[in-house]
Amino acid sequence: MKILITGATSGIGLALSKLYNSHHHEVIAIGRNKQALIALENEGIEVWQLDLVDLNSTRSTFQKLKEKHGLIDLAILNAGNCEYVDCKNFNAELIKRVFDANIITLANSIEGVLPLLRNSHNPHLAGVASMAGYLPLSRAEAYGASKAAANYLLETLAIDLKEENIMVSVINPGFVKTPLTAKNDFPMPFALEVGSAAEIIFNGLAAKKAEIDFPLRLTIPMKFMSILPRSWWRKLAEKLKRKD
Ligand SMILES: NC(=O)c1ccc[n+]([C@@H]2O[C@H](COP(=O)([O-])OP(=O)(O)OC[C@H]3O[C@@H](n4cnc5c(N)ncnc54)[C@H](OP(=O)(O)O)[C@@H]3O)[C@@H](O)[C@H]2O)c1
Numbered sequence: 001m002k003i004l005i006t007g008a009t010s011g012i013g014l015a016l017s018k019l020y021n022s023h024h025h026e027v028i029a030i031g032r033n034k035q036a037l038i039a040l041e042n043e044g045i046e047v048w049q050l051d052l053v054d055l056n057s058t059r060s061t062f063q064k065l066k067e068k069h070g071l072i073d074l075a076i077l078n079a080g081n082c083e084y085v086d087c088k089n090f091n092a093e094l095i096k097r098v099f100d101a102n103i104i105t106l107a108n109s110i111e112g113v114l115p116l117l118r119n120s121h122n123p124h125l126a127g128v129a130s131m132a133g134y135l136p137l138s139r140a141e142a143y144g145a146s147k148a149a150a151n152y153l154l155e156t157l158a159i160d161l162k163e164e165n166i167m168v169s170v171i172n173p174g175f176v177k178t179p180l181t182a183k184n185d186f187p188m189p190f191a192l193e194v195g196s197a198a199e200i201i202f203n204g205l206a207a208k209k210a211e212i213d214f215p216l217r218l219t220i221p222m223k224f225m226s227i228l229p230r231s232w233w234r235k236l237a238e239k240l241k242r243k244d
Helices: 011-022 034-042 055-069 092-117 143-160 194-206 216-226 230-240
Strands: 002-006 026-031 046-049 074-077 124-128 167-173 211-214
Touching: 002 011, 002 092, 011 026, 011 034, 011 194, 026 034, 026 055, 034 046, 055 092, 074 092, 074 194, 092 124, 092 143, 124 143, 124 194, 143 167, 167 194, 194 211, 211 216, 216 230
Parallel strands: 002 026, 002 074, 026 046, 074 124, 124 167, 167 211
Antiparallel strands: none
């Protein structure tokens, strides 16, 4: 299979790139970090340096990818970033940065990759959202909102691309130990090693699952709490909130 992975230079995307490469798939890795791209290239992975927030660069890169490869069988749209909000100093620029990193990169990648997926006999598009999108979490005004939006965007695409036989999977990880979460200064229940997370995603995508939510030990309580009346959840969330 020809597999395109965004956010391939670090964390989950890096682990997935190496895993698919070790299973002899043709991996096309996208990221910005030059050093990390060179390291991937040295492992025999094709790399493209691209800032996915920049629509013009994204369009021209995907045009070149189309000319070179013609098709992509599986696109894993994983690029993203997390910043937490300090409501005492609410900063709209932070919200924009997080939406750029998580939603604009996703939308730009989707526009770029759809024409290549349409040339595959068995096209599959997967997007990495997050369990943070399930319900409102303290300080996640930007990240959680962007991941809830990512989830909605992907789930809607799943409905609208069905008639073209393009399968869409939505990946909602809990905590995974990566450079992104290394910044977290709070306990991360059931945090997974990145290699385990990549295996779960790899197996879920091979099984063509619509939703890949993990770990179950966190998914189940989070989904349960998301259906509580919001007034109950607000009281509980207030108790769980970090005390500064
Ligand atoms: N780790 C977790 O616990 C967790 C949980 C739920 C969801 N997620 C989601 O999983 C995805 C991967 O997260 P991670 O933990 O592996 O984070 P990470 O180690 O920080 O990796 C993020 C990746 O996204 C790329 N990226 C960010 N902005 C980009 C841009 N504008 N253009 C191109 N590439 C860009 C980065 O590339 P460069 O560094 O090369 O720019 C990097 O490869 C994210 O969408 C994150 O929200 C993570």
